Amino acid sequence: MLKVNGVSRSFGDHRVLDSVSFDVKPGRMTGFLGANGAGKTTMMRIILGVLKADAGSVSWNGQPVTQALRQRFGYMPEERGLYPKMKVADQIQWLGRLHGMSAANAAASTERLLEELDLSTRANDKLEALSLGNQQRAQIAASLVHDPELLILDEPFSGLDPIAVDTVLRVLRQRAADGAPVLFSSHQLSVVEQLCDDLVIISEGQIRASGERDEIKERYGTPRYELVVGSDAGWLRDVPGIKVTSVDGPRAVFESASADGFRAGGEALDQRILQEAMRRGEVRAFTPVVPSLNEIFKEAI
Amino acid sequence: MTSVEERTSVESRNNDGGLSFVQATWLVAERELKAFLQMKGFWIGLATIVIGLFAASILPNVLGGGDTKIAVAGSDVAQTLEAGPFDIERTTDPAVAEELVRSETVAAAVVPDTTGQSATGVQVVALESPPSDLMASLGSPPPVDLLEPGEVSEGEKQLVIMVFALVFMLFAMSGTAIAQSTVTEKQTRVVEILVSTLPVKSLLAGKIVGHTMLTVGQVAVLAIAAPIALQAGGNEALLEVILPALGWYVPFLVLAFLLLASMWAVAGSLVSRQEDLGSTMGLVMMLVFGPYMAVIFLAGNATAMAVLSYVPFSAAIAMPVRLFTGEAQVWEPFVSLGLMAVMVVLITAVATRLYSGSLLQTGGKIKLSRAWSAASD
Numbered sequence: 312m313l314k315v316n317g318v319s320r321s322f323g324d325h326r327v328l329d330s331v332s333f334d335v336k337p338g339r340m341t342g343f344l345g346a347n348g349a350g351k352t353t354m355m356r357i358i359l360g361v362l363k364a365d366a367g368s369v370s371w372n373g374q375p376v377t378q379a380l381r382q383r384f385g386y387m388p389e390e391r392g393l394y395p396k397m398k399v400a401d402q403i404q405w406l407g408r409l410h411g412m413s414a415a416n417a418a419a420s421t422e423r424l425l426e427e428l429d430l431s432t433r434a435n436d437k438l439e440a441l442s443l444g445n446q447q448r449a450q451i452a453a454s455l456v457h458d459p460e461l462l463i464l465d466e467p468f469s470g471l472d473p474i475a476v477d478t479v480l481r482v483l484r485q486r487a488a489d490g491a492p493v494l495f496s497s498h499q500l501s502v503v504e505q506l507c508d509d510l511v512i513i514s515e516g517q518i519r520a521s522g523e524r525d526e527i528k529e530r531y532g533t534p535r536y537e538l539v540v541g542s543d544a545g546w547l548r549d550v551p552g553i554k555v556t557s558v559d560g561p562r563a564v565f566e567s568a569s570a571d572g573f574r575a576g577g578e579a580l581d582q583r584i585l586q587e588a589m590r591r592g593e594v595r596a597f598t599p600v601v602p603s604l605n606e607i608f609k610e611a612i
Numbered sequence: 613m614t615s616v617e618e619r620t621s622v623e624s625r626n627n628d629g630g631l632s633f634v635q636a637t638w639l640v641a642e643r644e645l646k647a648f649l650q651m652k653g654f655w656i657g658l659a660t661i662v663i664g665l666f667a668a669s670i671l672p673n674v675l676g677g678g679d680t681k682i683a684v685a686g687s688d689v690a691q692t693l694e695a696g697p698f699d700i701e702r703t704t705d706p707a708v709a710e711e712l713v714r715s716e717t718v719a720a721a722v723v724p725d726t727t728g729q730s731a732t733g734v735q736v737v738a739l740e741s742p743p744s745d746l747m748a749s750l751g752s753p754p755p756v757d758l759l760e761p762g763e764v765s766e767g768e769k770q771l772v773i774m775v776f777a778l779v780f781m782l783f784a785m786s787g788t789a790i791a792q793s794t795v796t797e798k799q800t801r802v803v804e805i806l807v808s809t810l811p812v813k814s815l816l817a818g819k820i821v822g823h824t825m826l827t828v829g830q831v832a833v834l835a836i837a838a839p840i841a842l843q844a845g846g847n848e849a850l851l852e853v854i855l856p857a858l859g860w861y862v863p864f865l866v867l868a869f870l871l872l873a874s875m876w877a878v879a880g881s882l883v884s885r886q887e888d889l890g891s892t893m894g895l896v897m898m899l900v901f902g903p904y905m906a907v908i909f910l911a912g913n914a915t916a917m918a919v920l921s922y923v924p925f926s927a928a929i930a931m932p933v934r935l936f937t938g939e940a941q942v943w944e945p946f947v948s949l950g951l952m953a954v955m956v957v958l959i960t961a962v963a964t965r966l967y968s969g970s971l972l973q974t975g976g977k978i979k980l981s982r983a984w985s986a987a988s989d
Contacts, residue, residue, distance in 0.1 A: 359808035361972060378811060382631065386808050392800025397647065409639055409809050411631050453805065 312336055313358070313461055313492055318367030320353055327353045329516040330367065335461070335492040335509075340483065342507030342524075343496040344608060350516045351496040352389055355465050358494075359386050371461065382410050385459030389466045389496075391450045393438050400425065400434035403452050410457035417456065424452040428478055444472045451479055455486070462486055464495040468502050480506065504604040512608065520607075531610045532602025534573060535566045536581060541593030550587070552580055564600060633817075636810045640818020641825065644793060648826055658830055661782065662837050668775070669845030680743045683709040683721040689734050689750075693722070696749040710737050714759060716767075719743045727755045740849045768850055773911050773933050776861060777904050779834065780929045783827050783869055784900040787876040788893065790823050794880025794971075795889055803971060812968045820873045820960075827869045835862050857936035860945050867952040868928035872896060874963035881970040882978045891977055899925050907933065914939060922948050924955040 313335040320328040328350045335341045345351045356362040358369050360381050369376045393402050400421050407417030425431045428448045433441055438449060447470065454462065462483070468476055487493045487508075497503045503510070504524075511521040520527050535556070538544060544563040547555050555565045565584075567573045573581040588594050631639070648654045683701040684693065685708070693700060701718055703709050709721035720738040727735060735755040736742045742756050797803040806815055835858060842851040879892040903926030910916040911933070920930035921940065927948045934940040969987030970978045 356804070359804075361804050361807050382809055384808070386805055388801050388804040390801040390804075392802050394647075394796070394802060395800065397643075401646075405639070405643055406805065406809075409631070409636070409806070 312372060313494070314370045315354070315358065316368050316370065318354065318357055318364045318369065320357060320362065320365050327516050328357070328364075331513070331516070331518055332367075333511045333518055333521040335494045337492045338487055338490050339508040340487050340493045340495070340506055341509040341511060342503035343494055343511050343513065344500070344503055344604075345496070345498065345513035347498060349513045351513060352465055354513070355386075355463050355494070355496065358463060359384065383457070383460045385454040385457065385462045387450055387454040387464040387467055389469075391447065393446075393449060393453060395439035396437055398435050399430065399438055399441065399449050402438065403449065403456050406453050407456040410459075412457050420456050420458065421452070424455055427482060428452055443470065444475050447471055447475060448478065451482065455482065459486075460491055462491055462493045462495075464493070466497060467495050468497065468499065476502075500604040500608055510604075528602055528604070528607055531607040533566050533606070533610070535564055535600035535602070536584075537562070537564050537596065537598050537600050538584070538588060538594070539596040540588055540591070541595065542591075546591065547584070550584060553584065561595070631810070633811060633814050636814035637818040637821060640810070640815055641822035644819055644822030645825060647793075648789070654826075658833065661779075661830075661834065665775075665834065665837055666841045666844065668771075669841040669847060672845070680720075680745055681718040682743070682746060683712045683718045685709040685721065685723045686734065689722050689732070693746075693749060697745065698749075706737075710759070713737050713739060720746055722746075722750070722754075725755065730754045769937060770911075772854060772857070772936055773907065773929075776932055776936075777907050777929050780865060780868065781900060781904045783831065783865055784872055785897075786827060786830075787823065787869065787872045787896070790819050790873055790876040791880035791889060791893055791896075792886070793819060794877050794967075795883055795886055798881065798884050798971065798974070799886065807972060812971060813964060815971075816874065816877055816964055816967050819877055820870070823873060824866065824869055828866055831862055831865050835859075854936060857932045860935050861932040863949060864928040864932055864945075864952070867949060867956060868925070870956045871924060871952060871959060872899060874960045874967070875899070878963045878966045878970070878983075881967045882980075882983065884974045884976070888977060902926070903929060906930075922951060924952045927952055 315331055315333050315335075318328055318331045319326070331350070331354060343351050343354070353362060357364045358376070360376065360378065371380055374380065397405075403421045403424070404414070404417045407420055408414060412420065422431075422434075425434050428451060430445060430448050430452065433445060433449075438446060441449065451467070454464065464483075467479060467483070471479060483493055483495075495506075507524055509522065510524045510527050512519045512527075520531060538547070539562050542561060544558055544561050547553070547558065547563050547565055552568055553565045554568045555563055557564045567580060573579065585594070585597050588597070680697065681699045681701065682693070683703055685703050685706045701709075701712060703712075706721075706723035709718075709723050712718045713721045716739065720736055720742050722734050723737055725733050725735045731752045732750060732754055734750070735757055736746065736750070737757045737759065739759050742758075747753055747756075797806065838858060839851055839855065842848070842854070875896045876893075879896050880889065882892045883889055903920070903923075906920055906926050907917070907929045910920065917930050917934055917939070920926040921934050921944070923930075931940065931945050931948045935945060965987045966980060966983045969985070970983035973983070973986065
C-alpha cells in the first residue's frame, strides 16, 4: 500500500500542497480528482521523487520511498514524451532495463506489451513517425514494461481516441486485478466515475475527500428521490419539508429541505411522501437518485 | 506449477536493490552512443574529416606534380636532367643554389660534389629531404646534404597549427550534442521518467561518458589515419616530427572535451526548447572559439604560446603545438595535463549542481543563480 502522509509543498509563496494524506490500496484503481491547478501533478511528482516535499512523507508497504524502490514503480507523466528519434521497441526495452530488467526480460516484456496494445507492427518505427494515439500507446507500454508494483498515471485518458481508451482501460484493469495499486489523475469526472474503486478529491492543495467511491457518494451526495406517478406530480410542491428540484408532468425529483436529509427529527419523510402519492393514485416508480460524481465534486470542494 | 515458478521469478527480480550507479550511468551512455552510431550524419562527418586529412596530405603532390623546381650549379648534369620533369634554375655558384634551397624557391639543388664519395661527381642539397624523382633521375644515388634535417619548416608549422586547432574546434563543438540531447529530454518530458527512475548524477555522468567515448573513438580514428595519410603523401620527414606531438594531442583533446562536456549539459538543462538553446550555448562556444583564435593569432609569439599551453582551455592546442615545434620541455605536458584534470573535476562538480537544479524547471531560460539554489531543494 502507498501511504501519503502530511505532504506539503510550496512554490515561492504559493502553497500547492497543504498537509496532504491519503492511501492507494493494492488491487484497486484509485482516481485522483481535482480541477486544473489543484495540485494533482505536484503530488504525483513528489511520490515519484521528481520533486521534493517541504514536509511530510511517502511510504510504500511501510518503508520510506527511495530511489531503489521507485525503480519498481511505473509512471506516465502528463506531458507525454519519449525520445522522438528512437525506435519504439528499442526505447521501451531500454526503459525496462533502466528499471532494472535484464536485456532479455526487457525484450520479451516489450514484445508482449506491444502485442497487447496493438502496436506490434510499429515496433521498429521511430516514435516521431507514429500518430499521436499510437504515441500514447507507446507511452503506456513504457510505463508498464517492467511490470511495476505501483502504477501512477497522470491524466492517462486525456487525448486518447475511444478505441485507445478501451485498450488502455483493459490493460490497466488487468494490472489492478493482478494486485498492483493504480493511481490515476483526471479532471474528466465521467471517466473517473466508471473506472475507479477509490477516490481522492483534492482542491487548492487540500484533500477534501478520500475513500471508497460509493461511500463518498453517499457521504457527499444530497439524497434525492425520483417519483413517477400516474397523473400530474405538481402537488409535491406544496408538501412541507421538501424541495422539488424538477417536475415534468407525472415525473418529479425532490430532496429534503433540511440539511439532515429525509430522516431529520426521527421522521421518515420519504416514506410519508410515498404513502401520500399512493393515496392520490398510481405510483409507477419511487427511486433514490444516485448522485453523479460531478455533484459530489462540487459538494466536496 | 508454472504459476508458482512465475511468482518466484517475479519476487526474486523485485527483491534486487535496483540498478547501481555504474549500471545506470552505462545504460544512459549506451543510449547516447547508439543514437549517434545510428545517425548517417555522424558517419558522414567522420568520413569527411578523414578524407580531408588524406586530401591535404596527398593533393599538393598530385596538383603540384608538374615539374619539380631544382637549382643546378654545373652544366653537364643539367643536360641529363632537362630530359626529366624538372624546372631547372641554372647558376654557376653552389652558394647561390644553396640559398635558393633555403628560401624554398626550389625543392633541391644539384651542386658539384665536395665529399669525394659521389660516383657521378655531384651531390644534392635539400632542406629536409631530397625529392624522390630527382634522386631517381640521377642514377646511382649521390650524397645528400640536408640543410635543416628534422627541422620543421614554417609552412609545415602553420599547417600543423591549423590542423590541431581545427580538429580541436570540431571535437569541442561536437559537445553541442550533449546540450541537444539534454534539451530533447526536457522538451519531450522524458526527463520526468528518467529522474523518477535514475539518480540525476548518473544521467549526467552517462551523457558525458557516452559522448566522451564517441570523441575518443573518433580521435583514435584520426590519430591512426593521420600518419597513414602523411605516409601516402610522401611526407615521411614531417611524419617523424609530428608523431610525438600527435601522441600528446590525443590525451589533451580528450581532457578538453571532458572540460566542456558538463558545461554543454548545463547549457541544455537551462532551457526548455531547442529554439532557446542558442542563448545558453554562447558562453561555452566562446570557450571553444577563444582558444582557437588565440592560438591561431599568437602562434608566432613564444611567450604567449607558453602561457596558452597552461590555460586549461587553450592548452589542448597550444601544448601539442609547442611539443611539435620543440619549444616545450619534456615535463611540461604532464603539468599542463594535470592542471586540466583539476579543472575538469572542479567544473564538473559545479556543473552537476547546476544541472540537477535546472533539469526539472520549465519555462523560458533559467538563471544560473536559481539553478544553483534550486539544487538544494
